[in-house]
Structures are given as C-alpha cells and as structure tokens.
Amino acid sequence: MDNANWAKIYTTDVHYKADLAKDVLAAADIQAVVVDKKDSAYGVFGEIELYVQRQNVVKALHILSKKEIV
Secondary structure, three states, X not given: OOXXXXXXXXXXXXXXXXXXXXXXXXXXXXXXXXXXXXXXOOOOOOOEEEEEEHHHHHHHHHHHHHOOOO
C-alpha cells in the first residue's frame, strides 16, 4: 500500500466495526483497507484503522456518516 495515495478515515478498537465500514464502502465501489495495529499478544492494546484512496475520502466519509458508522 502506497501511503501517499491512501488516507486514514476511521479508527476503532473493535474488529467488526472496521469490517462493517469496509463492507459498506465496498458496496459503494470504494476500495478500503483495514490495518490491524492491535498487539497480537494481548489483543487489547492498539487500534484498527480503515484507509481509502485519497480521492475517495469525502465520498467515503459521507457514506459512513449516513450509515451512522463514523
């Protein structure tokens, strides 16, 4: 993933919320990537981040806010 072309739009500590947001965006033809930064030893430290391509940030945020995800 080229960081210059991707922007973080959502952060959570619960896997299903990130997956739900990704699925909602996929239904709108917006590619999203989930990055799990949780500590693998404990699973309670860290966050899960959702990234979209920079040109889709406004549209993605609008879609997720309409669905009351963000």
